[in-house]
Amino acid sequence: MLELPPFDIPDDAMVEVLRRMTPEERLTVANNMWVAARNAIDHMLRTDHPEWSDAEIRREITRRMLPGTVLPD
Numbered sequence: 380m381l382e383l384p385p386f387d388i389p390d391d392a393m394v395e396v397l398r399r400m401t402p403e404e405r406l407t408v409a410n411n412m413w414v415a416a417r418n419a420i421d422h423m424l425r426t427d428h429p430e431w432s433d434a435e436i437r438r439e440i441t442r443r444m445l446p447g448t449v450l451p452d
Contacts, residue, residue, distance in 0.1 A: 417444060 389397070397405060417448050424431065431439075441448050 411446075420444065 400408070417440060420443055421436060424436050424439055428435075
Protein backbone atom coordinates (compact mmCIF):
# COMPACT_ATOMS: atom_id res chain seq x y z
CA MET A 380 0.00 0.00 0.00
CA LEU A 381 1.25 3.47 -0.90
CA GLU A 382 1.84 5.59 2.18
CA LEU A 383 1.40 9.33 1.78
CA PRO A 384 3.41 11.87 3.78
CA PRO A 385 1.58 13.46 6.73
CA PHE A 386 0.49 16.72 5.10
CA ASP A 387 -1.46 17.77 8.16
CA ILE A 388 1.69 17.97 10.32
CA PRO A 389 3.51 21.28 9.79
CA ASP A 390 7.29 21.26 9.83
CA ASP A 391 9.26 23.23 12.41
CA ALA A 392 9.82 26.22 10.12
CA MET A 393 6.08 26.55 9.46
CA VAL A 394 5.31 26.26 13.16
CA GLU A 395 7.70 29.14 13.85
CA VAL A 396 6.07 31.30 11.15
CA LEU A 397 2.62 30.61 12.60
CA ARG A 398 3.79 31.34 16.16
CA ARG A 399 5.00 34.78 15.09
CA MET A 400 1.62 35.69 13.61
CA THR A 401 -1.18 37.30 15.54
CA PRO A 402 -4.47 35.39 15.73
CA GLU A 403 -5.92 37.88 13.24
CA GLU A 404 -3.08 37.20 10.79
CA ARG A 405 -3.59 33.46 11.06
CA LEU A 406 -7.32 33.87 10.41
CA THR A 407 -6.56 36.07 7.40
CA VAL A 408 -4.21 33.43 5.98
CA ALA A 409 -6.78 30.68 6.57
CA ASN A 410 -9.53 32.74 4.93
CA ASN A 411 -7.33 33.53 1.92
CA MET A 412 -6.55 29.83 1.51
CA TRP A 413 -10.28 29.01 1.68
CA VAL A 414 -11.14 31.64 -0.93
CA ALA A 415 -8.30 30.47 -3.21
CA ALA A 416 -9.48 26.86 -2.96
CA ARG A 417 -13.07 27.87 -3.69
CA ASN A 418 -11.98 29.94 -6.70
CA ALA A 419 -9.86 27.08 -8.04
CA ILE A 420 -12.76 24.62 -7.78
CA ASP A 421 -15.10 27.17 -9.39
CA HIS A 422 -12.73 27.67 -12.31
CA MET A 423 -12.18 23.93 -12.78
CA LEU A 424 -15.92 23.18 -12.74
CA ARG A 425 -16.73 25.97 -15.20
CA THR A 426 -14.01 24.63 -17.52
CA ASP A 427 -15.07 21.00 -17.21
CA HIS A 428 -18.85 21.67 -17.24
CA PRO A 429 -19.63 24.79 -19.29
CA GLU A 430 -23.26 23.63 -19.52
CA TRP A 431 -23.80 23.85 -15.73
CA SER A 432 -25.76 26.75 -14.27
CA ASP A 433 -24.38 29.00 -11.54
CA ALA A 434 -26.60 27.16 -9.06
CA GLU A 435 -25.16 23.79 -10.11
CA ILE A 436 -21.62 25.16 -9.77
CA ARG A 437 -22.35 26.53 -6.28
CA ARG A 438 -23.95 23.24 -5.24
CA GLU A 439 -20.91 21.23 -6.39
CA ILE A 440 -18.46 23.63 -4.72
CA THR A 441 -20.42 23.27 -1.49
CA ARG A 442 -20.49 19.48 -1.82
CA ARG A 443 -16.72 19.37 -2.24
CA MET A 444 -15.77 21.92 0.39
CA LEU A 445 -18.44 21.21 3.00
CA PRO A 446 -19.23 17.48 2.84
CA GLY A 447 -22.59 16.59 4.32
CA THR A 448 -24.08 20.02 3.65
CA VAL A 449 -27.49 19.83 2.02
CA LEU A 450 -28.53 22.66 -0.28
CA PRO A 451 -32.05 23.16 -1.62
CA ASP A 452 -32.49 22.59 -5.35
